Amino acid sequence: MENKTILKIREFNRFYLSTMDFYEAKYLSSDYSMTESRVLYEIYETGKCNADDVVKKLHLDKGYLSRIIKRFENKQILQREKSQTDARFYHIQLTEKGKKITEALIYESNQGIGNIIQSLSTEECIQLEKSMDTIKKILTGGLNHENHKI
Template identity: 35%
Template sequence: MDKETIYDIRQFNRFYTKVLGLFNNQILDTNYSLTEARVLFEISERTECFANNLVQELNIDRSYMSRILRKLESEELIEKKSSIIDSRKNFLFLTKKGEELLDKINIQSDEQIIQLFTGLTSSEINEIRTSMMVIKEKLEKNKF
């Protein structure tokens, strides 16, 4: 890899840090943090979800995850149900209230995306989309 390529990639990384930062700091008008939102999202995406899946997927310390989950449980956004097969594990799932919150967050997140792209032509949007998929597919197959 030549210097220019590395330079461009690092520049992109700095740039995209800023883009993502924008979203994350627009902490939506719920009282929940990005991390909590991501936890809810991951729980809803999985048919079976344990704390440890989240720890790995979101790269969060397990003690910290434990506290996050306890908080979400105390606010009745999720429920834990101990597994019969392996009683160390707890199945995690969203409550009705948790699903509603996630819906709300999803709507807001979609709107953030729309805002970011407003002003671009649909062919430009498509170019970006395609570019994103290229990056994701190639890096994913390589490392993730």
């Protein structure tokens, strides 16, 4: 592996996290961490899923996700129901309260990104989009999806 590439990726990560204000303990102005917000978003996007789906998608520890789910259940943000086909599994989905919270997070995130890129020209936005697509394409080809924590 090229040491210079590793250093540049780490530099970019620090820049990106700082620019997007992801160093905060809580995501945006919410009561939720970045990971909790991502869990909400994944459940929101799928509508109804099981914990294994979220673990695979976000590469989370099952125990950590289990604690998040329990906390969300206690706050009535999501609900679990036993699978009709396999009693060992539960389906999880957001409650109306959970959907509203997630929609507010999505809106606030979109507004924040909009503020960051508002001064960019159309050409710069297109270049930024293409650059992000290129990064994803390159890294997706080079990742071992079982273990790619950075």
